[in-house]
Amino acid sequence: MSNRAIPNAFVKNVLQNGLGRYICQLQRVTLNFCKATPSSLGTRDFIEKYLVDFTRENPGTVVYVKPIRNRAPFLVAEYLNGRQERVSTKDMPADEVCKWLEHLRTRSGAQIVNLRKEWLTNTPSTQGVWHPFLNKNPSLAGTSFPAPELYGAKTESKSATDMVLEEAGVKKVGSVDSASSKE
Amino acid sequence: MATQRVLQWRAFARTWWLYDAANQCPFVSAYRVVPYLQGKHKPIFHPLSDVGDHVVVINTKDIAMQADYWRTFTFFHHTGYPGGFSKASAWRVHEIDPTRVMQLSVYSRIKGNLLRKGLMRRLHLFPDDKIPDEILENVSDQIRQVQPVAKRLDQYSEEEVTEFPKFFDWPEDFVKDGYKRHMTRKKPKRRYTV
Incomplete structure (x- = not known):
């Protein structure tokens, strides 16, 4: 986590993309492959089977197909924010190339980094920032400390003295009454 | 915005709390005080942000311990050198320094990590209710005590x-206890009954 070599940043979205309308951030993808070597076999299959469908479904994305001789195949995706992503498709079957291309298509183009926090807000809190004096009794400002009447422990049960006094109060009245009636 | 900066200062301002340890158990009080520190x-609160408060504890000479803990509870210490072990019962530690028992109970309550010494420096202990003015002027609130204080007879x-109401009168031949404790308790003789 606390590594200076690995970049870290906060969560971000490209200009609230998708809130009103969605703009595909992938602007151009280049499929580099060799016409002869077996490491490009899956990539060549992909171009034969699926590439036309991909271009029909994504008219906003430019697709370049670029033969290179005797080199391992790779995809280069260029995004609206100016960044490039490069994925090696060496020895991959056509399905896997398809998955990687889908991955590149759905990305925002922002660099993948360690997230410092999984949340972010640009709008300040509606109820205001918390502070230590929130919901405090204002009379504390005028109190001189220590104020023993403020910090005594709360007791819900009665003490023995209270119970005795209560009992005695009842008994006193009763005893006087009974004594007078007897007399 | 300039006000955002001020709001930040206000949110992270340290509060100074007062805690009266008179007639309070130091171990239970530590449970109450440590979250404030x-x-x-x-x-x-976040473990990585430094948001602890100051706690001023007064009247530590009047702390109360349950049962006969003053005699039986022992504090241990080792200097790290051979023969550096020493121990003292609570009453002895209290006699040497009336703030020490409270300090040790709070110290042992805090987890032993790098924050502990910093948190302990924000704990201000005073044997009686005489607090220096520069500390007392910071205090803005009080921590509630952990146990109710009973009123003494005097x-x-x-x-x-x-x-005070009397339920009955003692018989004339009744011998009241003189509040004297027998230092040597005699073992009661065993009586064999048929």
Whole structure:
């Protein structure tokens, strides 16, 4: 986590993309492959089977197909924010190339980094920032400390003295009454 | 915005709390005090942010211990050198320094990590209620005590004592306890009954 070599940043979205309308951030993808070597076999299959469908479904994305001789195949995706992503498709079957291309298509183009926090807000809190004096009794400002009447422990049960006094109060009245009636 | 900066200062301002340890158990009091030192009572608490408060503890010479803990509870210490072990019972430690028992109970309550010494420096202990003015002027609130303080007999006025209700009178031949404790307790003789 606390590594200076690995970049870290906060969560971000490209200009609230998708809130009103969605703009595909992938602007151009280049499929580099060799016409002869077996490491490009899956990539060549992909171009034969699926590439036309991909271009029909994504008219906003430019697709370049670029033969290179005797080199391992790779995809280069260029995004609206100016960044490039490069994925090696060496020895991959056509399905896997398809998955990687889908991955590149759905990305925002922002660099993948360690997230410092999984949340972010640009709008300040509606109820205001918390502070230590929130919901405090204002009379504390005028109190001189220590104020023993403020910090005594709360007791819900009665003490023995209270119970005795209560009992005695009842008994006193009763005893006087009974004594007078007897007399 | 300039006000945002001020709001930040206000949110992270340290509060100074007062805690009266008179007639309070030091171990239970440590449970009450330590969250304030760590800042765990705040909604903005995060283990990586330094949001602990100051706690001023007064009247530590009047702390109360349950049962006969003053005699039986022992504090241990080792200097790290051979033969550096020493121990002292609670009453002895209290006699040497009346703030020490409270300090040790709070110290042992805090987890032993790098924050502990910093948190302990925000704990201000005073044997009585005499606090320096520069500390007292910071105090803005009080921590509630952990146990109710009973009123002693000598704190009642003579009227209150004489007018306290009596349920019955002692018989004339009844011997009241003189509040003297027998230092050597005799073992009761065993009586064999048929």
